[in-house]
Amino acid sequence: MVVSVLSQTRTRMSQPKIAPIETLPAILNRGLRIYPHEGTASDRPLKLSLIVPTYNERRNLHQLVDRLMQLLDRVVPNDYELIVVDDDSPDRTWELADILAETYPQLRSIRRCDERGLSTAVIRGWQASRGEILGVIDADLQHPPEVVTSLWLEIDRGADLAVASRHVEGGGVSDWSLARRFLSRGAQLLGLAILPGVVGRVSDPMSGFFMVRREAIAGKALDPVGYKILIEVLGRGDIRWIGEVGYVFQERNEGESKVTWKQYLEYLHHLLRLRVTLFPLARFLRFGMVGLSGVFVDMAVFYLLRDGLGWGLTRAAILSAEVAIFNNFLWNDRWTFADLSRRQRGWRKWFKRFLKFNFVCLAGLVLNVSIVNLLFNLLGANEYVAKLIAIALVTFWNFWVNLKLSWRVTDVSDG
Numbered sequence: 001m002v003v004s005v006l007s008q009t010r011t012r013m014s015q016p017k018i019a020p021i022e023t024l025p026a027i028l029n030r031g032l033r034i035y036p037h038e039g040t041a042s043d044r045p046l047k048l049s050l051i052v053p054t055y056n057e058r059r060n061l062h063q064l065v066d067r068l069m070q071l072l073d074r075v076v077p078n079d080y081e082l083i084v085v086d087d088d089s090p091d092r093t094w095e096l097a098d099i100l101a102e103t104y105p106q107l108r109s110i111r112r113c114d115e116r117g118l119s120t121a122v123i124r125g126w127q128a129s130r131g132e133i134l135g136v137i138d139a140d141l142q143h144p145p146e147v148v149t150s151l152w153l154e155i156d157r158g159a160d161l162a163v164a165s166r167h168v169e170g171g172g173v174s175d176w177s178l179a180r181r182f183l184s185r186g187a188q189l190l191g192l193a194i195l196p197g198v199v200g201r202v203s204d205p206m207s208g209f210f211m212v213r214r215e216a217i218a219g220k221a222l223d224p225v226g227y228k229i230l231i232e233v234l235g236r237g238d239i240r241w242i243g244e245v246g247y248v249f250q251e252r253n254e255g256e257s258k259v260t261w262k263q264y265l266e267y268l269h270h271l272l273r274l275r276v277t278l279f280p281l282a283r284f285l286r287f288g289m290v291g292l293s294g295v296f297v298d299m300a301v302f303y304l305l306r307d308g309l310g311w312g313l314t315r316a317a318i319l320s321a322e323v324a325i326f327n328n329f330l331w332n333d334r335w336t337f338a339d340l341s342r343r344q345r346g347w348r349k350w351f352k353r354f355l356k357f358n359f360v361c362l363a364g365l366v367l368n369v370s371i372v373n374l375l376f377n378l379l380g381a382n383e384y385v386a387k388l389i390a391i392a393l394v395t396f397w398n399f400w401v402n403l404k405l406s407w408r409v410t411d412v413s414d415g
């Protein structure tokens, strides 16, 4: 089917924000009128839509399409589509895609003239698709088409996301220089440092070869910068079950890589943007308010013990601090992290959370004193400024460690 269309956003100067991918029922309700073309009589939902983003891939496209079609005809016969999304390549890849679509009925071709970029090309392709499962594969044959079969098997077994990985059994890179391996691993480590909960979920977060269930990303506002669409899917999607399949990244035989230093900067930009968006701000604010209430409790109890009961300074300070910790724990358990505590029922689990909270607060105190000392004694900062910085840093630390340790959801027995 030839559906070579110009982007509908011709009049806009900047790149438009991308609307979320729709659910299949929503598309069906509209009578399958799918962006960017009008629906036709042959439109019907399919099992798989595989997107091939292209920019100057004329010399690779025919072979790729031919190999993919042969495979998919066996794996999901008559139930898939291949969508080439080309960004108006100077080598006229879009034209070849149009011509191929006349021979291969399962092939569709989209030509974008006003928008550029790998990730947005993939999302536009998914938006224009009608598959229950959405996938992506590079056009340059560096992703071996045969791996599509294993990815499909993972999805068929129930995975929400199936990722082709260079870093699991059967995976690797063919002929990379030491510098390139270093850069690739460095980028992964950077991702782990900034977004451990996202990047750490798969062995190859840089992979651009994967399949995902539409329902896991439908309705989510995907807004990636640059190349790494998988990180966006992992960060914003509802992904529970992940399957990984090893593959060897092949050398390019035809055409040229489009990767430059710009992509590395975009990657960093993307990570930071996701970090900010995914930061649980509302939860953090609640945690901060609870912390503030603890200060008052601490002071009040301290006053009572000292002035009312005449306790010694150390004893009064320790007990008032512990009462404040208990106060904070109760509020956090009932309010800040209520959704998580509800999933960890029973007194034993409650008490375990309380012990962990105590431990984190104690460690926070040690951290607080160390930071004040470091800033005041070593760096010569004003002691009140040093104290303020320490409080701010320790609040973040306390919040994060408590979220990840004390109220950790993996402690839950769901069944």
Ligand SMILES: Nc1nc2c(ncn2[C@@H]2O[C@H](COP(=O)(O)OP(=O)(O)OP(=O)(O)O)[C@@H](O)[C@H]2O)c(=O)[nH]1
Binding pocket: 052, 053, 054, 055, 056, 057, 085, 086, 087, 116, 117, 118, 121, 137, 138, 139, 140, 142, 208, 252, 256, 257, 258, 259
């Ligand atoms: N539509 C579209 N596709 C792109 C764009 N940039 C790259 N691609 C395609 O995305 C795929 C991956 O791009 P490559 O340049 O090969 O990047 P890579 O495989 O990560 O890196 P190399 O190993 O250096 O080739 C290829 O199919 C490209 O044609 C773009 O701006 N728009």
Ligand SMILES: [Mg+2]
Binding pocket: 138, 140, 142, 252, 257
């Ligand atoms: Mg490539």
